[in-house]
Amino acid sequence: MRALAKQSPAPGLDLIEAPVPRPGPGDVLIRVKRTSICGTDVHIHKWDTWAQQTIKPPMIIGHEFVGEIVDMGDQVVGFAIGDLVDGEGHITCGQCRNCHAGRRHLCNKTQGVGVNRNGAFADYLCIPATNAVKVDPDIPLDVLSCFDPLGNATHAALQWDLVGEDVVITGAGPIGCMAAAIARKSAARHVVVTDVNPARLNLAAEMGSITTVDVTKDSLPTVQDRLGMKEGFDIGLEMSGNPAALRDMIDNMSHGGRISLLGIMPEQAAIDWNKVVFNMLTLRGIYGREIYETWYKMTALIQAGLDITPVISHRLNCTDFAYGFELMESGKSGKIILDWEN
Numbered sequence: 175m176r177a178l179a180k181q182s183p184a185p186g187l188d189l190i191e192a193p194v195p196r197p198g199p200g201d202v203l204i205r206v207k208r209t210s211i212c213g214t215d216v217h218i219h220k221w222d223t224w225a226q227q228t229i230k231p232p233m234i235i236g237h238e239f240v241g242e243i244v245d246m247g248d249q250v251v252g253f254a255i256g257d258l259v260d261g262e263g264h265i266t267c268g269q270c271r272n273c274h275a276g277r278r279h280l281c282n283k284t285q286g287v288g289v290n291r292n293g294a295f296a297d298y299l300c301i302p303a304t305n306a307v308k309v310d311p312d313i314p315l316d317v318l319s320c321f322d323p324l325g326n327a328t329h330a331a332l333q334w335d336l337v338g339e340d341v342v343i344t345g346a347g348p349i350g351c352m353a354a355a356i357a358r359k360s361a362a363r364h365v366v367v368t369d370v371n372p373a374r375l376n377l378a379a380e381m382g383s384i385t386t387v388d389v390t391k392d393s394l395p396t397v398q399d400r401l402g403m404k405e406g407f408d409i410g411l412e413m414s415g416n417p418a419a420l421r422d423m424i425d426n427m428s429h430g431g432r433i434s435l436l437g438i439m440p441e442q443a444a445i446d447w448n449k450v451v452f453n454m455l456t457l458r459g460i461y462g463r464e465i466y467e468t469w470y471k472m473t474a475l476i477q478a479g480l481d482i483t484p485v486i487s488h489r490l491n492c493t494d495f496a497y498g499f500e501l502m503e504s505g506k507s508g509k510i511i512l513d514w515e516n
């Protein structure tokens with residue numbers, strides 16, 4: 175089979191010929207149809223410090239995908255050959271206290287598909303059946319291949335009651351844009367998205383009724399004035415990973431405001447903790463998705479008309495992966511889909 179792999183501890187990726195994996199007793203074998211490129215894959219491609227510390231080459235990468243079950247182990251129940259499935263990329267231990275309590279997203283021994291074990295950028299992928307998620311075949315394949323990051327956006331946004339609230343999202347990357355659409359769909363009052371990249375703000379504007387702010391030219395206080403807001407944002411979704419954006423958010427929250435922290439900050443990101451204390455802000459770290467409540471919620475949102483297709487900027491053949499990574503690194507793309515069916 176074809177597979178996109180990190181072959182040696184150096185920058186770059188190679189499209190290689192690899193053996194089709196064989197499912198163990200509890201595994202499903204999936205014929206991959208579409209994948210999408212995540213920021214994590216870009217880190218692995220670039221071979222930055224995080225990648226050097228985390229990835230053990232040779233390894234097939236990728237974790238955002240949709241495909242069809244073509245084989246399975248003899249202990250698998252509840253799936254059939256031909257089922258269209260996504261995959262939860264966090265393979266949990268099943269043995270720790272959180273796993274036993276059904277809080278699998280809080281497992282402390284999680285293994286990442288395409289990060290700690292072979293991934294989905296290949297013609298075939300083998301994962302435990304407990305990580306396969308049957309999906310609605312009426313949802314377009316391109317959208318289904320983005321369910322992993324859509325899950326991050328959903329998990330972060332739905333931590334809080336959004337109805338009637340003023341929401342600020344820092345970072346108009348694919349996840350920030352999807353979160354903006356979710357906030358809109360969830361009947362937030364104002365949805366304001368900040369970025370420093372005009373291309374990304376244009377993407378956010380396409381999600382419908384979103385106020386975009388280029389923080390290099392405009393500021394959140396003036397935007398609040400323009401919108402007639404008087405007391406600050408009720409909900410903040412930090413999706414940039416930039417400390418300046420987080421500080422800007424904290425400065426513009428209402429007293430009692432609630433913040434989801436999804437963006438991965440560099441070390442030593444400083445904030446004014448007294449603003450958290452005196453304004454009684456709630457900060458909540460967000461990781462991955464809830465297994466499987468987030469999958470349920472995002473499916474229901476899409477079925478109810480949530481449209482994330484504006485975020486998909488490119489559809490490429492898997493053999494054109496190098497161009498896809500180049501686009502991702504340029505910051506001028508949204509989600510990039512790789513097609514493995516031809």
Ligand code: NAD
Nearest residue numbers: 345347348349368369374413414415416419437438461462
């Ligand atoms: P992305 O890098 O594509 O988007 C981040 C955006 O933030 C970019 O458009 C960038 O221009 C913008 N930005 C930079 N500085 C800014 C500033 N000062 N103010 C406002 N915006 C600014 O990332 P993404 O794929 O959309 O993911 C969003 C974040 O979430 C990233 O930090 C990513 O690493 C993180 N992430 C976390 C999890 C998790 O489980 N916690 C999962 C996936 C991604």
Ligand code: ZN
Nearest residue numbers: 267270273281
């Ligand atoms: Zn566990």
